[in-house]
Amino acid sequence: MKHLVILGAGTSGTMMVNHLIGKLPKKEWKITIVDQYKTHYYQPGFLFLPFDIYTTQQVKKDGRKFIPKEANYIQKKIELILPKENLVKLEGGEELPYDILIVATGTNIAPDEIEGMDGPGWYKDIFDFYTYQGAKALRNKLREWEGGKLVVHITEMPIKCPIAPLEFVFLADSYFKNKGMRDSVDITFVTPLSGAFTKPKATKALHYLLEEKNITEITDFNIERVDYENKKIVDYADTEVEYDLLVTVPTNMGDALLERSEMGDELNHIPTNKATLQTLDHENIFAIGDATNLPTSKAGSVAHFEAEILTENILHYIKGEPLKEEFDGHANCFIETGNGKALLIDFNYTHEPVEGTFPFPGVGPLQLLKESRANHMGKMAFKWVYWNMLLKGTHIPFVSANMSTKGKHFEKMES
Template identity: 80%
Template sequence: MKHLVILGAGTAGTMMANHLVSKLPKAEWKITIVDQYKIHYYQPGFLFLPFDIYTEDQVKKEGKKFIPKGVNYIQKKIERISPEANTVTLDADETLNYDILIVATGSKIAPEEIEGMAGPEWHKSIFDFYTYEGAKALRDKLRDWKGGKLVVHITEMPIKCPVAPLEFSFLADSYFKHKGMRDKVDITYVTPLDGAFTTPKAAQALHHLLEEKGIKEVTNFNIEHVDYDNHKIIDYAETEVDYDLLVTVPTNMGDEVIARSGMGDDLNYVPTHKATLQSKDYENVFVIGDATNVPTSKAGSVAHFEAEILTENILRYVAGKPLDAEFDGHANCFIETGGGKALLIDFNYDQEPVEGSFPFPGIGPLRLLKENRMNHMGKLAFRWVYWNMLLKGIPIPFVSSAMSEKGKKIEAIV
């Protein structure tokens, strides 16, 4: 009996378990998935929790219910990967041997990386919304907040869902308008980038929305520390931005187990071949989702597209065939813009977000880089798709893992 071990039962790991359980011969392969956490979170929902759009129960479920029958589920902390020995050490010195390893350990925020961020004002006047606890604490703060200077800040790239901080800014604008207190709130968006997004076309469209909504933009801001006593963030050029309420996206890093195992880069992401999703250092190790260092968005849609490619490459590896399935960096993201509207962007390694129709060329019904209510409904519908299709490895109709160029005004990334 051969052993395939999946580390992490988040979005990517759970999808891989569901994909592979029906495709690997049960008489030859045992599949084991390991995760220390009992609860599975719908992380895109954390964006909506602070604004009372989603409830707590809508963004969390017991993780085990999504692990398919036939997969051995272990709820334990992963202590170390020993790729030279093909073993994984769990809590209490339990050891798993593997023939194939899939690393799906994700990423998390590390506010301790910035001086003063995780200090005494953490979840008091300084908040994140990238964790369940942070989003809940921010919700409770916003319910009674009387207004002032709201700063939405990104520490550094890469981060999970690069558009989420912008979405938070837009939803905040809409939220305070609805409460009749927008005139009491000054919103500033602070980013280390030289524009609102990572690609020029989308940055242009999103900058226009920031201006339209009266949200100030501070670019090229590389934070050095948080002066929580005086409510300021200060960058290496000694630029200061004052705040009354700081909503920050801290440094995102891969899991500590990657550092303990000596398998990652400076941010604990695993060096990964961007097309095949095979580890660059170990032939029988594959990496998926936020754990990789591939140059595309860390988002649920990316993990979904990667899972389809990786499943094919795992099967080819098992059969002793070359890994010829290639991931093109496809990402597909709804961007909430407030007021019941949203944008949709579709892009990959070589193609930046452009205008067009999705998923049907010339028909849509969704429009790319166009703010409308249909896209907003698509964003909200994705929660049902996530729990009922995505996690279970069920293909989403008419949406392929490779980005289609049909129906789009193609302009390659220079």
């Protein structure tokens, strides 16, 4: 009996176990998935939780219900990966041998990387919304907050869902308007980038929205420390931004497991072939989702596209066939812009977000890089798709793993 082990039962790991369980010969392969946590979170919902758009019950479920019964599901902390021995060590001394390993351990916030960020102000007037605990605490704060200087800040890239901080400021604008207190709130968006987003065309569209909504934008801000006593953030050039309420996206780092196992880069992301999803240092270890160092967005849609391609490459590997270099960095993201509207962007390694229609050329019904009510409804519908299709490894109709250029007006990015 051969062993395929998946580390992590978040979005990527759960999709992979569902993709593979019916494709590997049951008499030859045993599939094991390991995760220390019982709860599975719908992480895109953390954006909506602070604004009371979603409830806590809508963003979390028992993870076991999404793991097929045929798989061996272990709920323990993963202590160490020993690649030379093809072995994973779990808490309590248990050892798991593997013939193929899939690393799907995601990323975590690391507020301790910045001086003062997780000090006395943490969850009092400094919050994150990239964790369930942070989003819930921020929701409680916003319910009672009477206004002042709201600063939404990104520490450094890469981060999960790089568009989410911008969505937060747009939703904050709507939230305070609906509460009749927008005039009492000064909103500032602070980023280490030279523009609102990582791609120039999308940056242009998003900058316009920031201006339209009277949201101040501060770019090229590389934070050095949080001065929580005087309520300001300070960058290495001694630029200071004052806040009454700081909503920050701390440094995102891969799981400490990869550091302990000496398999990660400086941010604990595992070096991975960007086209095959095979790790660079070990041919029988593959990686997916936020755990990788791929030059694409760390987002659920990307993991979904990766999962379809990785499944095929696992089957090729088992048969001793060459791996297909097919993953093109495809990302497809709805961007909430507030007031019941959203943008939709579609891009990959070589093409910027483009204008056009999606998913059907010339028909849509969704418009790319344009605000619409339909795009907002698409964003809201994704929660159902996530729980009922994506996690279960069900192909989403009319949406291909690779980016289609049909119906789009695109220009090749400069290399």
